[in-house]
Amino acid sequence: MTLSKQPRDTLAVPRWLYLATGGATIGASALLASFVTDRAFIRYLHNWSLPGPTIDDWWTPIRWIGRSLGIFVLGLAVYLGLTGPQLPTASFTILVTFVVVRAGLPMLTYLGGNVWPALNPWRGIVSLLPAGHRTYPKELARWPAVGGLLLLVWIEVIFPVSTIPSTLSIVILGYSAVTIAGAVLFGPDAWFENADPISVLFRFFGAVAPVKRRDGKLTVKLPGSDLTDSDLITGTSDVAFVIALIWELTYSGFITTQTGAATIEALVSLSNIGVGAVQIRAILIYTLLFVSGYVVFFAAYWYAGVLSRRRTGTYITAKRIAFRFAPSLLAIAAGYHLAHYTGLAVSLSPALGMAIVSPLSPPANPLTLSPPGWFEGLSIAYVLIGHLLAIWAAHATAYELFSSRLVAIRSQYPFIGVMIGYTVISLWILSLPGATPPYLP
């Protein structure tokens, strides 16, 4: 269902011109950003904040209520998935998982603030158990979360989790088992900070958000102004996670287009060497495309770091440059997510309402809205806005990293190149006619 086909209008201008315009928008905004050379002004914008209410006293009760609610919803979702109606648009399990957790909560996170720590049902369960029998191995960094995220997306593509509620329930049970076991073994702090893909995802998206909880206080900042923080990305695995966020949205966008479906079909028929069923080969092709595209996206970003170092002649390592610029990619990921999931969230919100009101006996044929045509234009706008925010974040980061302003401007060029590449690819996907991914159940 998240991988469903959507009708797409044909373009009024040639596709290459539309793509060139998108790329040029990013390039032009980078040129415009280079006019802002006042260090004090940039610092002022990024430090601007509005102090909000102190929530320290409220935090514990909020957390208990939120997590209890989370545990209740988790239990109900698993139970109803196994026993309830096996219809995607009438299933509480599917609607809560995809409309709320996959679409709605991340939107709330990057547009508002990260509320996941107060809702996380698994953390709620683990806090009742004796935990922390081993120390989390430092050298693993956040690689388990990267692997977990890629695995979850792979499962979403290959298995019918978004159409058959009982399959989804089994996946949720499996995820819960791994999460609870891991958190009990290594302690909840270490596990949810490093190894749990969902918590890490919300934490990273929360970095884009305007509302933050800091020292027990809520503060409002300009969106994306924390993307220059040097303590946000501290390892290669963090960069890998951010790139995975961008890549999974690009990939699931691509396979739901006619071009994507045709590519898969062509590769599957090419791989026909007389052994293996079509289904198995298709899964292999899907996996191969998923992994290789991710490697290309990652390598492109990493190479930008190397180029940036070479062009500026700095002694700062390419790795550290890549770490510092990686947070700006989170704004791009947020833009992609909004472009990808707004339609789904809007069209299924009445069905979700019905499923919440009467989870045990939802109407068999609930109302689904079909978003109007201008939603398409809105998606393009979301992608571009995400990129513009990223361009600005990269500009501000460069000024923090380099004392010479000329060097700071020059250091951004390779990253702007990569960002233009990402934009053009995602705008291209948005312009393609939709299709259902072939060979999948």
Added chain:
Amino acid sequence: MSYEGTIISQSESPTVRCDYCRHPFPTTDRLVLHKGIEHPQQLNDSEEKAFFSAQADEEDELRTLRLKALGGLVLLYFGLLFMYAIFA
């Protein structure tokens, strides 16, 4: 701007280091700018003078760069305008 996370390979040119934080720089200009921005309290008079003159030089170069950026923007604008006039 810490001194960690830097590396100087064999092939790279000789380097200057910041007296206060040991951060290496490929040119004296960049070291002077770094000192002025990161350690403004610790500067002596000559270092301060050097910083202001380096900043003035930088301002000149930035002006050239801004002109180039403006040229780029104009080129981009008219390029797209013509493309739209022809193809759309």
